[in-house]
Amino acid sequence: MHADEALRAFRLDGAVAAITGGARGIGRTTAELFASVGARVILLDLNREAAQEAAQKIGSSATAHSLDVAKESEVDVAFETIVRQEGRLDILVNNAGTAIRRPTTELSLADWQRVVDVNMTGVFLCARAAGRVLTAQGSGTIVNVASIMGLSGGGLYPNISYQTTKGAVVNMTRALAVEWARNGVRVNAVAPTWVDTEFIAALKADPDLIATVERLTPMGRLATPVEVANAILFLASPAASIVTGHILAVDGGFLAQ
Template sequence: MDGAVAVVTGGARGIGLATARALATAGARLHLLDLDGDEAKLAAGVLSADARGHCLDISDEIEVDAVFTDIARAEGRIDILVNNAGIAIRQSTTELSLVDWQKVVDVNMTGVFLCSRAAGRVMTEQGFGSIVNVASIMGLSGGGIYPNISYQTTKGAVVNMTRALAVEWAASGIRVNAVAPTWVETDFIAALKEDPEFVSAVERLTPMRRLAKPEEVAHAIHFLASPAAAMITGHVLPVDGGFLAQ
């Protein structure tokens, strides 16, 4: 991946930062996009001298188009996009407000669309590119530990958006794949991890009997983004310790 230009949303921490680190180690030039611009710039500075951090609300169409245009203009191309940014509002369906539903839709579904569209315009023109979306096992199952309807619905949308974009853009040389992680040891589930019953439930439902580490998801993303996966598109790769195999 020497010299490849990679853009990672939600790149300041967690799976995004672990992915950025894996891609940087492989030689890619990183652009980390995050709602916390200061943290994104700090993370980029730690990664490498040529990595860059940007403040971006991925649900804002104007911001997304402007940032991707700036990156493409500065770098001359965009080779890789990792759509990692996401949020969760864990609440039962009967108690979930329309406002909170829309917040999750705006980030997890519309944000992936906007970033994919912006990167896709650049990649279509250059005739190549690789997009990896971060879906979830919740987009391929009904969950079961706690209600999370907005997250499950939007991650299911990401799964089928991945397939639809893969088919639409295959002739343009753009591959689109996704990973579907289980629960990962990041700040995203920090509150949940404090509950011993939750951890026990995850371990019980996972044949490998543990949560995933960010680096384990990052390695799968790295593979799908790389030339090693040149004939793979429209695929959703679970990184779940066997959760979905049961």
């Protein structure tokens, strides 16, 4: 295999990719990366203005739609609109997520439910809507954004709803991969460590906590959004054509200890 042929395996020329939570952070970086390797990207985000601004900066290969992933009717309409406007769908990146970090004994049912609605039900709803399209056409891939907290009990601070829902995403990924493999659809997930984005702004305000994270991470630092986006690109690309049901930790060795 020549080098140019190997590199082509990481391109997404002509692919249509929907990215939830695409307005900022990992989602936006992934959209920028996908567009740079030939994909047409649709940024789906609760914040319409931020999504539109991100799409404008990416250029003509990007569009934006408002979406609350926790609302079934909105999800179904969004994916029907994508297929109607683009003619197809090839990739879903299930990135939208939220966290409410409180001690379990102080966590209200409403706050628990909000995290469940976005992090677990939202992933299911988007995967189901995309899966209807992908299984019918006999090809496509889904990459879910889980977390190392879905593979670990954590312990640095209480975050029960986040840890529980990300654990659900891990096994949802495996279950969908098995169910849809014969339909030509691959389903994988990335499990990032703490990523240097707005999502952990409150945590970054505590320098002692970040120092502890860095000390417990063999590589000694947080991940960057582009490092996670690179892993998502691998799993979404033809380079990973035989990979399904896999949870790829992007964690600087955190889980290897």
